Structures are given as structure tokens and as C-alpha cells.
Amino acid sequence: MxxxxxxxxxxxxxxxxxxxxxxxxxxxxxxxxxxxxxxxxxxxxxxxxxxxxxxxxxxxxxxxxxxxxxxxxxxxxxxxxxxxxxxxxxxxxxxxxxxxxxxxxxxxxxxxxxxxxxxxxxxxxxxxxxxxxxxxxxxxxxxxxxxxxxxxxxxxxxxxxxxxxxxxATVTADLPTHTRFVGLSASPKSDRPDLASAAKVVSGGRALASKENFNIVYSLAGKMGAAVGASRAAVDAGYASNELQVGQTGKIIAPDLYVAVGISGAIQHLTGIKDAKTIVAINKDPEAPIFEVADFGLVADLFVAVPEIEKALG
Amino acid sequence: MRKILVGVKRVVDYNVRVRVKPDGSGVALEGVKMSVNPFDEIALEEALRIKERGEAAEVVAVSIGPDDAQQQLRTALAMGADRAILVKVTDAVDPLVASRVLTEIAKKENADLVILGKQAIDDDAAQTAPMVAALWGRPQATFASKIEINGATAVVTREVDAGLETIEVDLPAVFSADLRLNEPRYVKLPDIMKAKKKPLDVVEFASLGVAADVGLKTTFVEPPKPRAKGIVVKDVAELVDALKKKGLV
The missing domain is CATH 3.40.50.620 (HUPs)
Incomplete structure (x- = not known):
């Protein structure tokens, strides 16, 4: 046993x-x-x-x-x-x-x-x-x-x-004193679902081009009741905070629905989303590798398409 | 502090899409571009910055690998490491074996700090830093995004799932570098020339008295299951319709 x-x-x-x-x-x-x-x-x-x-x-x-x-x-x-x-x-x-x-x-x-x-x-x-x-x-x-x-x-x-x-249980162990906790600066608590366990995730990439623009990812996620994620490029550029990074070196997730907005789809990112049941990709570059794994691909300018999707969802 | 030890692993370059051999024995590595593990470059950059701030005297790069790993160590020397050590092995070693080797060297070198990458992008195991810390009996600070040395202690900010955690540790310690710790410098040509003259010691694995076999066997290697081919929709209306039909929105 x-x-x-x-x-x-x-x-x-x-x-x-x-x-x-x-x-x-x-x-x-x-x-x-x-x-x-x-x-x-x-x-x-x-x-x-x-x-x-x-x-x-x-x-x-x-x-x-x-x-x-x-x-x-x-x-x-x-x-x-x-x-x-x-x-x-x-x-x-x-x-x-x-x-x-x-x-x-x-x-x-x-x-x-x-x-x-x-x-x-x-x-x-x-x-x-x-x-x-x-x-x-x-x-x-x-x-x-x-x-x-x-x-x-x-x-x-x-x-x-x-x-x-x-x-x-009581355990007998020598506890070291060489390591001391100072603090945790947690992201502000929100009503959004947790990225690691959410059924739906909307993620933004480099194409968002600024922290302000990244708000349209938050807005669509809010409309859908989804968690927010980001590609490494978006996190490195400061558009989104580090704990939102999805991929090989970030979070590996398996939501029912993953919407990739302006993410090209480097292999390091794809490994983090391959287990998603349905993947939607919105990107203006039809050659972007994200379309190789997407169930539904939309070749479009995200700044036009995303607000349209929100509107269509009512 | 006197000395910082940095791990430098020779790995398949991050831009290469590896292929699994048809017989399931491993991945095809012949003729594939090899590089320094990107997280190790970040670890080395951090060690160099600590030294350049006057907080350390020497940076030693260590690799465990085949003869060819000398190329990656030369890159580390060109970036600014003072000297390098190659522990020569013919086959890839388990992270536990690598950790035992690095611990031996940390002790032998009397290192004050060991900085490693948070994971290697080939086996993606992310084990070596905590294992070295455990075997050495020292503190660990993994996934570091900020390191501050204050004499005999250090304050490290760590990227954890809930946000950013800060801990304080006594030195010596083992840190692992996360993506946003720094941006590694580019190597300049004169530095490559200079690196050729820096000392690079080759140590035989057998001389360290570490067992090579820890009992874990790879029995099969296969490619991931491919995803079913998707469709390209013509507009937002078609996309939203498709998602509604699947009950996803």
C-alpha cells in the first residue's frame, strides 16, 4: 500500500x-x-x-x-x-x-x-x-x-x-533561525477569480503596448467573469504584475476557456495554456504561432475587436 | 563578502523547438544550438553587480557538463566572472547529483553566496537551489526579484503566487534568480578576448566522491499530444456565436 x-x-x-x-x-x-x-x-x-x-x-x-x-x-x-x-x-x-x-x-x-x-x-x-x-x-x-x-x-x-x-501531531525538529519572514506585498484583493484555478482566463500580451491599454483586458475579463493573465513580454514591460504571468516560468493553467489577446504565442507561453479546453486567439498577425493552438482564431486589431466582443456579450 | 559562486548550465537554446526521437529514447540534440541557461545568466549578472558595488571580491562560475560546456563558461568569463570551474560529466546528471557537486564546491571554495537560476529550461526541474541550500545547511531564497546585501545578512524579495514576499537570511545562503531580478549585459568582443586568458579549471566528476546514480530512471520520452486543429473565424460575431454554442460565454 x-x-x-x-x-x-x-x-x-x-x-x-x-x-x-x-x-x-x-x-x-x-x-x-x-x-x-x-x-x-x-x-x-x-x-x-x-x-x-x-x-x-x-x-x-x-x-x-x-x-x-x-x-x-x-x-x-x-x-x-x-x-x-x-x-x-x-x-x-x-x-x-x-x-x-x-x-x-x-x-x-x-x-x-x-x-x-x-x-x-x-x-x-x-x-x-x-x-x-x-x-x-x-x-x-x-x-x-x-x-x-x-x-x-x-x-x-x-x-x-x-x-x-x-x-x-508533534514533530521533533531543529528549526533554523537563519531565515526570517519580513512581509508579503500581496496584490490588492479583488472579486476576480484566482488565475490558477479560474474557469475562464483573459490574457494580454505585448501588443497591448501600455499599462493603460491593459485595462481593456481587465474590462473584458470583468464582463466574462474571468481571471486576468499576461504573457512574459507584458509583465516584463510592466503592463501587468508578475503573479499574472502565464507560461513555462510563470503559472501553468487549464481553464475551460482561455482568451489570448495580442499574444504572439512563444513556446514558453504555449506550455502554460496547452491544457485549456478552449483557446481563443485575437491577434492581427495571421502568422502568429498562437493560432497553431487556438480553437478559434480571430485575425483582427485587438483595440477594435475586444470592445466589440464586450458589446456583443451585452 | 569574499566569494560568490554562480551555476552555469549548458542547455538547448531557448529559441530551439526540440524534437523527440522517434524511438522514445530522448530528444534530438545533434547539431542543436546550445547556450547558457537564461536564468543562470540572470544569476551571474546579479553576482557581477554585487561585486561591482564593492560587496564581493570574486565571482566564480561553475558548470557540470561535457567538455563543450567550456564554451558556456567562456561566455560567463566574458560577462565578467573572475574564473570558472567545469565538473566534467559525460551524461546529464539528476538535480540531486548536481546539488551534491555544487555543495562540495561551495564548501571547498568557502563561498559566501551561491546564486543559481530558478530553473533550467531543459529539464524545467527547479530543484537545485533548494537542494544545495538543504545539503549545505544554509538559508535559501528562491525566485528572487531583488537582492540587497547588508554585511552578514541579505534581504531578498521573492516572486511568489500571492505577490512579492520579502525574507531576510543570514549569509552564506543560496539564492535562485527569477526573470525580473535584472537584465543581463551583452558580451562585448574585447571581453571575449580577455575571457580566453581567465582561469578555467576542469575537475573530473569522479574526484568529488559523489554518487552519479540516485535511482531515478527515464524509461520513455514522447512528444506532447497535439491539440485538435482549430478554425479561423471571420469576425467578432462568429466568434461570440461559437463561444455561446459551447456555453462558454
Whole structure:
């Protein structure tokens, strides 16, 4: 039997949906027993959310004042202490998971599988390389802990309606003091859906040409109830903030609908959207590579087309 | 601070669209343009700027790769690294192996800071910086978009999913460079000439006492599933109709 430990990602009060997607990945492993671990200053609310996910067999909480901030250096030794007795340690392949799990793997002395996108067997997974242009099947030894981050875009979130038991654990680990949390400058909270988990996303690229012009992306997204994304070129140029970047080095997303506005479609961007169910591309260059992956392509000046779309949506 | 170590990986150039070999054994690398991993260029640029501000004395570029990786190290030397070390391997190594090698060198060199790219654009693993930090028993600051050295500590701004996170770490530490940390300089011809005279040591992998096999096997490599061919719509009305039919708007 595979005993899988998933490190929950959260902001202190809310469980990140990426963790629910990692649960779905874990459940695809035959005869899996799935435990979600919540490291927090006060884990109650997050633990309750994790326990409510279908497919979670148990939730363990590790309450500690040092766990108020998600510092890899502080969390890794605790995860390692908790990991004995488990065959697998998972986390979502988000900034949090990418920061934490390699530290855990190295402390355990095992390699890591990054961005697991398909389960082949309990110790075999597929993962993307070369910006998604080569899919590699990896096999890890069964006699060691398997550490993996889970590519969120490849798995649906686990459903609500579970009722796993919650228990508190104490771990013995030396917590370093060499790393200190200073602050988080979060983007202003808005009513917009979260980019990583939104069903619809409208993204803008270099062709928007200015930060002011980028507002038409926000406007269309608002009309559609969509999240806003951006290409690397748009973020580098300062039209949009860094956490909106979609692509190989930004967020990998799989919405039902992705609307690319003025994005040419570099391979590094395409790898971030290939799993979208429907892709719409609006670009005035008919040769733009984005049209190779688009289900619906519109060759048009975005400054004319986007307001027209908004109008047509009523 | 005395010394900054920077990782320089030889990778397929970012403009190349790689092809998977038909037998599923890997990707075709023959005759493909190779470059310095773009994130490593950013890491090196940051190290050079720290040195140019008078906050470090020496920048050492390290690569783990075949003999040909000397080309990428020469590029690093032309950018401004003071010297280079190539740890010679014949086959690509797992990030855990690379991390063990870099940790050995960081200890041997008595480095005060290690800066790596946040990921390599070939395996996209994004593991090496946190692994080196763990093996070295030092702080890590991954996805750095701003680095401020204050004597024995550093304040680093990190690009995380919620926005920008700031942490303070004691040195020595390991940082990984994100896209917006800086814009790497262009190499000028006189610097390329000068780089030829800078020291580049070649170290045999076997001499470091690090095991090459960590048990992870690649059993198959395949191209991604292609998306079904789409259509070009003639105007906004047709587009909105199509999306309405699919229940998407």
C-alpha cells in the first residue's frame, strides 16, 4: 500500500485549491492512503477544509508559531520528521511547493519528480520537460521515499463532501533561525477569480503596448467573469504584475476557456495554456504561432475587436 | 563578502523547438544550438553587480557538463566572472547529483553566496537551489526579484503566487534568480578576448566522491499530444456565436 503525505498549501485561513488537485493525483495511485499535513500557527480552519475533500483519508496538523509564514527552511525539517512512515511526499507544483519540496527531498537524500502530470504507477510518473515539448516517463526506486510536486493543470480538484479524521501531531525538529519572514506585498484583493484555478482566463500580451491599454483586458475579463493573465513580454514591460504571468516560468493553467489577446504565442507561453479546453486567439498577425493552438482564431486589431466582443456579450 | 559562486548550465537554446526521437529514447540534440541557461545568466549578472558595488571580491562560475560546456563558461568569463570551474560529466546528471557537486564546491571554495537560476529550461526541474541550500545547511531564497546585501545578512524579495514576499537570511545562503531580478549585459568582443586568458579549471566528476546514480530512471520520452486543429473565424460575431454554442460565454 502507498501511504501518501501531501503538504497542504494555505494562507493561514484558506486551503489552496492546488492541494485539492494534488489529492486527485494521489488518489490515482493504486491502494493509496492519503494524508494531508497542515503546518500552521493555528491549523484548525485549513485542516477542516482538507478533511472535507473527498479522497482524503486523514488530516494531521502541526501547530507551531514558526509555521505562521511559509518558509521552506523552517518547514522542511518538520516535513522530513513527519515523512517517516510514508512512502510518498507530495505538494502542489506552485511557488510554495517548488520552494519547499526540493529542500525536503535533499534532506531525505532522495531525488524529486517535479511537475508530475500523469500517474503511470505508484513509483512511475510522467512529467513535462523542454517547456512541455518532451514528456518524460520516470521511474523511481520503490524502497525509498518518493518526493514529487504535482502539476495542478493536469488534475481536477478533489470534490467536497469528505469527512476525514483530524489529529494533531508533534514533530521533533531543529528549526533554523537563519531565515526570517519580513512581509508579503500581496496584490490588492479583488472579486476576480484566482488565475490558477479560474474557469475562464483573459490574457494580454505585448501588443497591448501600455499599462493603460491593459485595462481593456481587465474590462473584458470583468464582463466574462474571468481571471486576468499576461504573457512574459507584458509583465516584463510592466503592463501587468508578475503573479499574472502565464507560461513555462510563470503559472501553468487549464481553464475551460482561455482568451489570448495580442499574444504572439512563444513556446514558453504555449506550455502554460496547452491544457485549456478552449483557446481563443485575437491577434492581427495571421502568422502568429498562437493560432497553431487556438480553437478559434480571430485575425483582427485587438483595440477594435475586444470592445466589440464586450458589446456583443451585452 | 569574499566569494560568490554562480551555476552555469549548458542547455538547448531557448529559441530551439526540440524534437523527440522517434524511438522514445530522448530528444534530438545533434547539431542543436546550445547556450547558457537564461536564468543562470540572470544569476551571474546579479553576482557581477554585487561585486561591482564593492560587496564581493570574486565571482566564480561553475558548470557540470561535457567538455563543450567550456564554451558556456567562456561566455560567463566574458560577462565578467573572475574564473570558472567545469565538473566534467559525460551524461546529464539528476538535480540531486548536481546539488551534491555544487555543495562540495561551495564548501571547498568557502563561498559566501551561491546564486543559481530558478530553473533550467531543459529539464524545467527547479530543484537545485533548494537542494544545495538543504545539503549545505544554509538559508535559501528562491525566485528572487531583488537582492540587497547588508554585511552578514541579505534581504531578498521573492516572486511568489500571492505577490512579492520579502525574507531576510543570514549569509552564506543560496539564492535562485527569477526573470525580473535584472537584465543581463551583452558580451562585448574585447571581453571575449580577455575571457580566453581567465582561469578555467576542469575537475573530473569522479574526484568529488559523489554518487552519479540516485535511482531515478527515464524509461520513455514522447512528444506532447497535439491539440485538435482549430478554425479561423471571420469576425467578432462568429466568434461570440461559437463561444455561446459551447456555453462558454
Amino acid at each position: 502507498s501511504k501518501i503525505l501531501i503538504v497542504a498549501e494555505h494562507d493561514g485561513t484558506t486551503l489552496n485549491q492546488a492541494t485539492a488537485r494534488a489529492v486527485t493525483c494521489a488518489r490515482q495511485i493504486p491502494a493509496a492512503h492519503v494524508t494531508v499535513a497542515v503546518f500552521a500557527a493555528d491549523p484548525a480552519a485549513v485542516a477542516a477544509a482538507a478533511a472535507a475533500l473527498v479522497g482524503v483519508d486523514a488530516v494531521v496538523t502541526v501547530a507551531h508559531a514558526a509555521n505562521a509564514s511559509p518558509l521552506a527552511a523552517t518547514l522542511a525539517p518538520q516535513v522530513v520528521a513527519l515523512a517517516s512512515g510514508y512512502t510518498h511526499v507530495f505538494a502542489a507544483s506552485t511557488a510554495f511547493g517548488k520552494d519547499l519540496l526540493p529542500r525536503v527531498a535533499a534532506l531525505l537524500g532522495v531525488p524529486q519528480i517535479s511537475d508530475a502530470m500523469a500517474v503511470v504507477g505508484a513509483y512511475s510518473f510522467k512529467r513535462p520537460t523542454y517547456a512541455g515539448n518532451a514528456i518524460v516517463t520516470l521511474e523511481a526506486p520503490a524502497d525509498r521515499t518518493l518526493v514529487a510536486t504535482v502539476r495542478s493543470a493536469s488534475f481536477e480538484p478533489a470534490a467536497q463532501g469528505g469527512s476525514a479524521p483530524i489529529s494533531a
